[in-house]
Amino acid sequence: MSAYILRRLLYALPILVGVNLITFLLFFVVNSPDDMARMQLGDKRVTQEAIDTWKGEHGYDKPLLYNAEVGGLPSLTDTIFFEKSLKLFAFNFGQSDSGRDIGYDIRQRMWPSLAIAIPTLLVGLAISISYALMIVFFRATYIDFGSVVLLVAMMSISGLFYIIGGQFLIGKLFHLVPISGYDHGLEALKFLILPVVVGVVAGIGSSTRLYRTFFLEEINRDYVRTARAKGLRERAVLFRHVLRNALIPILTGVVAVLPLLFMGALIIESFFGVPGLGSYTIDAINRQDFSIVRAMVFLGSVLYIIGLIMTDISYTLVDPRVRLS
Amino acid sequence: MSRACCSLPLLVVVLLSLSACGQPPWNNPYPESQSGENILYGAFTERPKHLDPVRSYSSNEYAFIAQVYEPPLQYHFLKRPYELVPLTAVALPEVRYLDANGSPLPKDADPSQIAISEYLIEITPGIRYQPHPAFAKDEAGAYRYHQLDAKTVGRINTLDDLPETGTRELIAEDYVYQIKRLATPWLHSPIAGLMGDHILGFKELTERIEAAAPAPVEGERLFFDLRQVAFEGAEVVDRYRYRIRLEGRYPQFAYWLAMPFFAPMPWEAEALYGQLGMKQNNLTLDWYPVGTGPFMLSENNPNLRMVLTRNPNFHGEQYPADGMPEDQAAGLLADAGKPLPFLDAAIYSLEQESIPYWNKFLQGFYDSSGISSDAFDQAVQFDAAGEAGLTDDMREKGIELVTAVQTSIWYMGFNMLDPLLGGDSERSRLLRQALSIAVDFGEYVSIFANGRGVEGQGPIPPGIFGHREGEAGINPYVFDWRDGRAVRKPLQEAKALLAEAGYPNGRDPETGRPLTLYYEAMDAGPDGKARLNWMRKQFAKLGIELVVRATDYNRFQEKMREGTGQVFMWGWNADYPDPENFFFLLYGPNQKVEGGENAANYQNAEFDTLFEQMKNMDDGPERQAVIDRMTEILRHDAPWSFGFFPQSFSLHHQWLKNVSPNLMANNTLKYRRLEPSIREQLRERWNPPVLWPIGALVVILVVGAIPALVVARRRERSRAR
Numbered sequence A: 001m002s003a004y005i006l007r008r009l010l011y012a013l014p015i016l017v018g019v020n021l022i023t024f025l026l027f028f029v030v031n032s033p034d035d036m037a038r039m040q041l042g043d044k045r046v047t048q049e050a051i052d053t054w055k056g057e058h059g060y061d062k063p064l065l066y067n068a069e070v071g072g073l074p075s076l077t078d079t080i081f082f083e084k085s086l087k088l089f090a091f092n093f094g095q096s097d098s099g100r101d102i103g104y105d106i107r108q109r110m111w112p113s114l115a116i117a118i119p120t121l122l123v124g125l126a127i128s129i130s131y132a133l134m135i136v137f138f139r140a141t142y143i144d145f146g147s148v149v150l151l152v153a154m155m156s157i158s159g160l161f162y163i164i165g166g167q168f169l170i171g172k173l174f175h176l177v178p179i180s181g182y183d184h185g186l187e188a189l190k191f192l193i194l195p196v197v198v199g200v201v202a203g204i205g206s207s208t209r210l211y212r213t214f215f216l217e218e219i220n221r222d223y224v225r226t227a228r229a230k231g232l233r234e235r236a237v238l239f240r241h242v243l244r245n246a247l248i249p250i251l252t253g254v255v256a257v258l259p260l261l262f263m264g265a266l267i268i269e270s271f272f273g274v275p276g277l278g279s280y281t282i283d284a285i286n287r288q289d290f291s292i293v294r295a296m297v298f299l300g301s302v303l304y305i306i307g308l309i310m311t312d313i314s315y316t317l318v319d320p321r322v323r324l325s
Numbered sequence B: 001m002s003r004a005c006c007s008l009p010l011l012v013v014v015l016l017s018l019s020a021c022g023q024p025p026w027n028n029p030y031p032e033s034q035s036g037e038n039i040l041y042g043a044f045t046e047r048p049k050h051l052d053p054v055r056s057y058s059s060n061e062y063a064f065i066a067q068v069y070e071p072p073l074q075y076h077f078l079k080r081p082y083e084l085v086p087l088t089a090v091a092l093p094e095v096r097y098l099d100a101n102g103s104p105l106p107k108d109a110d111p112s113q114i115a116i117s118e119y120l121i122e123i124t125p126g127i128r129y130q131p132h133p134a135f136a137k138d139e140a141g142a143y144r145y146h147q148l149d150a151k152t153v154g155r156i157n158t159l160d161d162l163p164e165t166g167t168r169e170l171i172a173e174d175y176v177y178q179i180k181r182l183a184t185p186w187l188h189s190p191i192a193g194l195m196g197d198h199i200l201g202f203k204e205l206t207e208r209i210e211a212a213a214p215a216p217v218e219g220e221r222l223f224f225d226l227r228q229v230a231f232e233g234a235e236v237v238d239r240y241r242y243r244i245r246l247e248g249r250y251p252q253f254a255y256w257l258a259m260p261f262f263a264p265m266p267w268e269a270e271a272l273y274g275q276l277g278m279k280q281n282n283l284t285l286d287w288y289p290v291g292t293g294p295f296m297l298s299e300n301n302p303n304l305r306m307v308l309t310r311n312p313n314f315h316g317e318q319y320p321a322d323g324m325p326e327d328q329a330a331g332l333l334a335d336a337g338k339p340l341p342f343l344d345a346a347i348y349s350l351e352q353e354s355i356p357y358w359n360k361f362l363q364g365f366y367d368s369s370g371i372s373s374d375a376f377d378q379a380v381q382f383d384a385a386g387e388a389g390l391t392d393d394m395r396e397k398g399i400e401l402v403t404a405v406q407t408s409i410w411y412m413g414f415n416m417l418d419p420l421l422g423g424d425s426e427r428s429r430l431l432r433q434a435l436s437i438a439v440d441f442g443e444y445v446s447i448f449a450n451g452r453g454v455e456g457q458g459p460i461p462p463g464i465f466g467h468r469e470g471e472a473g474i475n476p477y478v479f480d481w482r483d484g485r486a487v488r489k490p491l492q493e494a495k496a497l498l499a500e501a502g503y504p505n506g507r508d509p510e511t512g513r514p515l516t517l518y519y520e521a522m523d524a525g526p527d528g529k530a531r532l533n534w535m536r537k538q539f540a541k542l543g544i545e546l547v548v549r550a551t552d553y554n555r556f557q558e559k560m561r562e563g564t565g566q567v568f569m570w571g572w573n574a575d576y577p578d579p580e581n582f583f584f585l586l587y588g589p590n591q592k593v594e595g596g597e598n599a600a601n602y603q604n605a606e607f608d609t610l611f612e613q614m615k616n617m618d619d620g621p622e623r624q625a626v627i628d629r630m631t632e633i634l635r636h637d638a639p640w641s642f643g644f645f646p647q648s649f650s651l652h653h654q655w656l657k658n659v660s661p662n663l664m665a666n667n668t669l670k671y672r673r674l675e676p677s678i679r680e681q682l683r684e685r686w687n688p689p690v691l692w693p694i695g696a697l698v699v700i701l702v703v704g705a706i707p708a709l710v711v712a713r714r715r716e717r718s719r720a721r
Helices: A002-030 A033-041 A048-058 A080-090 A102-137 A142-156 A159-173 A185-219 A222-229 A234-257 A259-263 A266-272 A277-286 A290-318 B002-020 B059-068 B150-155 B172-183 B192-198 B202-212 B267-273 B325-329 B354-362 B373-379 B392-396 B426-438 B441-448 B491-500 B526-540 B553-562 B580-586 B605-615 B621-637 B676-686 B692-717
Strands: B039-044 B073-075 B084-086 B094-098 B116-122 B234-238 B241-247 B295-301 B305-310 B345-350 B368-370 B380-382 B388-390 B400-405 B408-414 B453-455 B479-482 B485-488 B516-521 B545-550 B567-573 B640-652
Touching (some): A002 A080, A033 A048, A048 B192, A080 A290, A102 A142, A102 A234, A102 A259, A102 A266, A102 A277, A159 A185, A159 B354, A185 A234, A234 A259, A234 A290, A266 A277, A266 B354, B059 B295, B172 B192, B172 B202, B172 B241, B172 B267, B192 B202, B295 B345, B354 B368, B354 B373, B373 B392, B388 B400, B426 B526, B426 B640, B441 B526, B441 B640, B516 B526, B516 B553, B526 B545, B553 B567, B580 B605, B580 B621, B605 B621
Parallel strands (some): B039 B345, B516 B545, B516 B567
Antiparallel strands (some): B073 B084, B094 B116, B234 B241, B305 B345, B380 B388, B400 B640, B408 B567, B408 B640, B453 B640, B479 B485
8 A cells, every 4th residue: 555655646746746837827927026026015106126126035036937048957947936846845835925934824824724624524514414314214205305406406506695694694683603703712612603504504505415315326225125124224224234335435525625624715714704724825816925825726736635645545444345556 | 292392492592592691792703801991993904014114105004003103293183284293203393404515595495506405303202112022131231032042033933932021212313223224125115216316325325235234144134233324314413313314305205204114113123033033933023013102013913803002101192182173063172181092902803805894893893994885875875965974774873974085086097108199289188188078987986986086176185285176176178167066068068179189979080980099997807897888988978989908907007117008097095195296196207107106107398397396385375376387287288087086984883982084194093082881882782692593493493303203203114015
């Protein structure tokens, strides 16, 4: 297995270089180093001299991808792309264009993101699995039909609607929790309820439908028929046999998203005023802070790759028939 | 069992209700420990980029640092027109003029004779800095944190990791030090270029600092003591007096002395933050200000909140005893003579979205708020006379509305370098005048700004010297005076001007096709679509086809710098309340293509001469006459259609006192007073927890579960078929 993991990690290197290159190209198609300098220095009374100084200090005074003025290898290494990218692979994110330590900010901001993402994932899983099992229990009845209609309707509604609706109902009309905000320690609890509820409700439609499909696939298998034939109750069949087998694709799917929980939820964090990594990325894009955008995209890619490797490993753990080679 | 099922939700509701009785609101976003405290609650929508007074230049940054840093002068809180008064200075600066030989000149000397203006500023003794680690000393009298080793610096993540603090008296040298910082190249002060044109030896100082300072170490600039660099432009006279020397005459300089750029900076702060590793750990003046003001920034977490607390060392200041005649009736002089500040703290939370911000204001969790377009109709209504007032809902809550015309302008500019629209020809002038009539900014304000704006008759907004009200103030090329108000000229007159310009019905006689103009727009997003469609329709009224070239702000600026645009809309927010700060936007040598701020690239020899004359004059009838002539030239040449002056509408709750719009002063937090007990009562009244939905949800789940359980049990008991 270790050879397999090593090989996958090596495969990841060109992927990360590619992701980094695409991020770089997309960013600099829209923004020039002069634009970035103006964004940092302000709009009023900024001279070209100040812009040039800023670019020099922040390493944006070089060609983007190819330095025609020098020959040989330096034509590729003496560029913004190379100099800004190399340190990323050592996980040295450096400083943002406004001078903040990106690594420190990430370490600070991942906790609020996790504080929302973990309960949303766990509560959402519990509700979706329970609901999907119930639907399967009542399959081919009006409960099944009505639930599917409800789930499709819930899937079709924009996440933004759940956020605004949740804030309006629970925060504004019922006065049960603060509409937005965040705090540290136990004070954070009252701020987490609403985003978690909204996150769970917004995710029920799609996840329950998916899990229902998993359960329905299992319920017609031979082992289920055997279990019923030996006289087991339907509840026992569902919870002891169907659930256990259907959990394999569910858990492996969950394992794949686990690392990405660090990255936070972009819209939820912004609307609820949560200082997590999602809002960090959005703010950086708005401020044209390439250093943060690049670091967050790189981190997201690394975590995604880790998630996929973990998924493969988890297959071997939950299903002994699977071998990695 | 069913009885138990039914009584359970009721029990839940009763228990929740009981637990809610007498409790503070559940939706209170603040800790219970802050209940009843003399704390102002506000919000900010965007993280401030810079808190170092040498770089900070936007209103959202000034909202914080203007409470911390104290320049020598400030604007009177209540008096209008805006008036400079001393802050840390003993009096307004004493100005002396010298000729090229260094001989003194009289106050009314010809500006061309004046080679140097000397500003002598005396500061009040006994002012002390806020407690700060930069001033902490050990028993031997050495600075406690100025010589930290790399290991110690590596462990410091916030200023709280340096527990010992100290203070010292404010001295004249701190002001001189800050002026030298303005010239320091790696600090990137946005006004360095401007000050280089005015302060004597400023540019040379920049070069001297560059040459003398050590090179950066690991990308960090280590502490370089600017006290050792001589500077003829700003010198310490004695402990409490310093002198600034300007080249020639520049009366507007006094206004700059009221901005944080000229606030004092203790060298100890730079010595602390200038240690290797400090910048890497985010310990900079851009993050942790050091000042003498009424408040100090005790928590700077712009991703969550920023907290200003009362500076225990504040020198004391009194609420003004005089203001405008209407201020007495408005209760704005009730606190006259009382010591400032009134607040113990101000907590500003990050609210990036307008909906939660607005709802929390209505719930009483913010003391004041602006009004977003979404909430405008809910908050404001206009009466038959067009006067803005609050809706019944707002009045019932005791909310108060404050409006003020901002010292800024949104204008439609015509690029004077453009061969079709620009230049000094009669044809292009008539075309610009016709367009100025056709584009109805009154309608624009009504549709896109909820009526929050005043149509511009010239470049100078109301409240600034040179602005004329009434019939004498209208732009006669675009408006008529009818029934006591300015009325836009009929479209027929615009069409007649267009025909006179050689474009009858908006058609180009050479091609016979509609005249095509290009509009550079900076709002390429979906929100801007309605605005751009409206603009097309305005031009279409004259038969002119408008091609919109929508792009992002970066590209828009690039086009302006290159002078390749044709028609555009842009704005300007005044630095100080002087007509020079608006007319310079049309001053010839200040063209955008030459690196200035004259985006229309307008040039008129007479206007430029008058500008040179006007900028050196004191306010009075003579200056007004020059301004009138300059305005007339602009109205005639029409390089701008004068657009509108935005109006700010803000709301505050009844418990917040001393709210008077002052668009020049940024340090107004010290005047605010609260009545926290009223706030507490109203918050409780407005936010009772509504618990029946929880009970209803439980009931629905239980009632829904019963038939499901029955079906499930029946199914399990049934025989296999």
